[in-house]
Amino acid sequence: MDGEQLAPQKAIMPNFLDFPVELIIAVLDYLPVRDLNRMCETCRRMREVCSRLLIWRRLGKSYVHFENSSGREVITNMESLSLREKCRIAHNWSSGFHTEHIYIRFKTGLLPWLQLTTDHLYISNMNKISRYKVQSGGRLRSLQSSKKEIKYTGHSQDVNKFVVKENNVVSGGSDGRAIVWDKASGRTIQALQSDLGSLVSIDATREIIVAGTNGGGVQMWRQSDGRGVRNVPMKDRVWSLIVDPTQRLFATGTSGNTDYTSLKVWDIATSENTPMLVCGENKRQGEGILDLIFESSNVLLSAGYDTFVRQWDIRTPRLPVMEFEEPSDNAVYCISSDNNYFIAAGYCRHGIVRFWDKRRSDICVQTIYVGGNVKSPVYSLQFNKHCLYAALSHAVYVLDFGAYKPEHENYTSPLEPLTLLSQY
Structure with missing residues (x-):
């Protein structure tokens, strides 16, 4: 044994799985x-x-997660997701990965309007409004399984705008009628006729219906008995109208064809026909307001023909708090908000949707072309953490950012810099 040489032992390689969890x-x-x-x-x-x-x-x-979506009704159907799943979906938003499909195709060109609630997506289609079930993950059920969903009918001409408020659906149409339906059953509660022409914008409180007309002015009715409350005369058509969360004020955006400032805030309870606030210092050429959102009782978002999305604090309405300018000089047809940092805006050409971050007003953080090479404007849009819903002239598109990437897709290097949306 003394003369024997001992065989060298093989070195044991450490196993990564045997390391401590920390x-x-x-x-x-x-x-x-x-x-x-x-x-x-x-x-x-x-x-x-x-x-x-x-x-x-x-x-x-490292990622941005959308909070409650839509300035018109709070969406909370994504709270059950695990943090791992939220990170995966946020990564898809930041990289722009999504699957896109047409949910409804229209036979003729329309100006459809959307509203997303916790359980349903409401879509206007000519002279009716249809309701479609939204699953717990934020996705829509298949169109075949939604055939039994409620349809709200009663207009003789196209529905221009509608709003879902608590237990009711309230709409305004080109026939000059404002109709109130029971949301659960589709039963007509009130059918009111305007004497100021077509209703191009509408909103409601628990007691009052407020409608903007094509003939110039705002008409108001009491929901309980349909009696007229008051008319607010204006010298321009009222393209957009929104009631604030406290239901004490409403804002109007006109088409900008007169020398008067387009964006005004009014008191619902007063009988005076003068605005409580006028937003902006001077009249700007082509500043017609096409969409409005109250994010809170003091924060108002506006968008329109002059290519800007603006954030206003109605306590200091002289100048906007922030401005987001469209780089391609396109009019902004509609906006939606997550009531936190992000604003989605739909534009007048090529199905363009841009996402803006309130912490970075100088640059758009994500641009999406809905429908490929279509030339239609985006007339209405809504989004939650999983999906973006966009209404164009011939179809309603659903863009699913919760989809899984295929295995054969090219691998992305871990060292590749992240996109702007994921740098915050």
């Missing part, structure tokens, strides 16, 4: 969301480690 997590912190999801699929040990909230909580700080 050390594995420290290494995984350097991976982007796509690689973390792939690590979860390798083995049980990695799935257990990668499922810990600590990893996704740190990674989630």
Whole structure:
């Protein structure tokens, strides 16, 4: 034995899976969301480690997550998602990955209007409004399974605008009628006729219906008995109208064809026909307002012909708080908000939808071309954390950002810089 040489022992290579959990997590912190999801699929040990909230909580700080969507009604149908799933969807938004399909195709060119609530998507189609079920994940059910959904009928001409408020659906049409339906049954509660022409914008409180007319002016009725409350004369058609969350004020946006400032705020209760506030210093050429949203009782968003989306504080209405200018000089037809940092705007050409971040007013953080090469404007849009719903002249499109990427897609390097949307 003394003369024998001992055989050298083979060095034992350390196994990454045998490392302490804290050390594995420290290494995984350097991976982007796509690689973390792939690590979860390798083995049980990695799935257990990668499922810990600590990893996704740190990674989630690098992505922007949409909060409650739509300035017209709060959407809370995504709260059940895990933090891992939220990071994956936010990564899809930041990279622009989505699947797109046509949900409804119209036989003729229309100006459809959308409203998204917790459980349903409402779509105007000529002289009726249809309701479609939204699943818990924010996606729409198939069109075939939605055939039994309620339709709200009663207009003799096209529905221009409508709003879903609490238990009612209130619409204004080209026939000059304002109709109130029961949301659950579709039963007509009130049918009111305007003497100022076509109703091009409408909103409601619990007691009052407020409608903007094509003939110039605002007409108001009491919901309980349909009796007229008051008329507010204006020298221009009222393209947009919105009631504030406290239901004490309403804002109007006119077409901008006169020498008067287009954006005004009115008191609902007063009998005087003078505005309480006028937003903006001077009349700007072509500043007609096409859409309005109250994010809160003091924060108002406006958009229109002059290519700007503006944020106003009605406590200091002399100048806008922020301005978001369309780089291609396109009019803004509609806006939607997550009531937090993000605004989605639909434009007058090529199905363009742009997302703006209130913390970066100088640059658009995401641009999406809905429908490929279509030339239609985006007449209405809504979004939640999973999907973007956009109404164009011939179809309603659903863009699903919660879809999974195919396995054969080209791999993205972890060292590749993230897009603007994910840098905050």
